[in-house]
Amino acid sequence: MRHSLPIAPQFYVTAPQPCPYLDGRMERKLFTALQGDSADKLNDSLSKQGFRRSQNVLYRPSCADCSACLSARIRVADFKYTKSQRRIIRRNTDLNREATSPWATEEQYMLFREYLDTRHADGGMADMDIFEFAAMVEETPIRSRVVEYSKRGEGKSQTRDLLAVCLTDVLDDGLSMVYSFYAPDRVKDSLGTYVILDHIQIAREAGLPYVYLGYWVPGSSKMGYKANFSAVEIYRNGVWSDLRVSDTYNADTHPLSVDPIAEQVAKIKLPDGMPTTR
Structure with missing residues (x-):
């Protein structure tokens, strides 16, 4: 009988590149492969x-002179x-939610492109084509779901209008919102906030204690919205x-805030x- 020994994760660090959140700073990431049983x-x-998580990689910011990126999650019971x-x-009660297996569709990609071109045209994902988008959605070695939010049209056709999508991982203690995007022209509907609120409800119904939001970065306008939720x-x-x-996090941008x-x-x-060997 053939036996295979468990392999310890190997951790690596990316090369420095411009920080997408704080001007004038460089970012690097500590990462490891996500694979196997x-x-x-x-x-x-x-x-x-x-x-x-990003596809089959787990990463965490590990910048040389800054530790401002702080992982954030919502405590569902206290929200x-x-x-x-x-x-x-109330404004989005007409939306239908559907959770599916992690398969990418052309409809999703069209909404994704509209979102990027409007909201993040100069971001790191701006040039992502449909094949790279499919890899982002489908290359997952864990339990993931694509949560779609759509509105049915009126009349006989009943065509579906896809308005928001979230790639979501199901953890043992919560839901991790890996990446979400939505129709950028429906500003008044606050779809980004609605998707988070709905994930809180999904977690509550499933008995999961947390919703993981990604990183909160003090001083970054892109990430400031996460502080608008209670029980974070x-x-x-x-x-x-x-x-x-109200606390100050200025110390987190000091070079001495980072461990080797x-x-x-x-x-x-x-x-x-x-x-445990690394």
């Missing part, structure tokens, strides 16, 4: 330690709607704690049964 366990474990968020829910926690200095907007790469890797906790 333990992919789900590794994703669950590292997501709790500030990592995010409270604001008045404006309740209005957003951030992963900072190895622990999850409540986000307090070897120390960062040594502190990573791997799932039970996985080798």
Whole structure:
């Protein structure tokens, strides 16, 4: 009988490149491959330690002189709607939600292109073609879903108008919103906020305690919206704690706020049964 031994994840660091969130800074990422029979366990474990998934890679910011990017998640049990968020829910009651297997469609890509061209024309994904889009959606070694939000047209045709999409991972303790996009011309409907609010409801119905939002970056207008939700926690200095907007996070942009790469890797906790050598 042939046996295969579990392989310890190997961690690497990307080359520095301009930061997409803070002007004048350089970013780099600590990353590891997500593969094999333990992919789900590794994703669950590292997501709790500030990592995010992109296809078959898990990554976490590891900049040389800045630690401003803070992983954020919503504590579902303690979440409270604001008045404006309740209005957003009411404005979108005509939307239908459908969760499907992670398959890319041309309809999704057309909405994705419209979103990028309007909102992120100069971003790192601006040149993504349909094949790269399909890889982003479909190349997942874990339990993922594509959550679509659409509106049915009136009359006999009943054509569907796809308005928002979210690629979502199902973790052992929550939902991780990997990437979402939506119709950019429906500004008044606040579709981006609505998708998050609906994921909170999905998590609540499924008995999952968290919704992972990605990174909150103080000082970045692109990421500031995440502070508008109640019961948000951030992963900072190895622990999850409540986000307090009144607090100052200036120290996180100081060069001494960053541990050496070897120390960062040594502190990573791997799932039970996985080798601890790195």
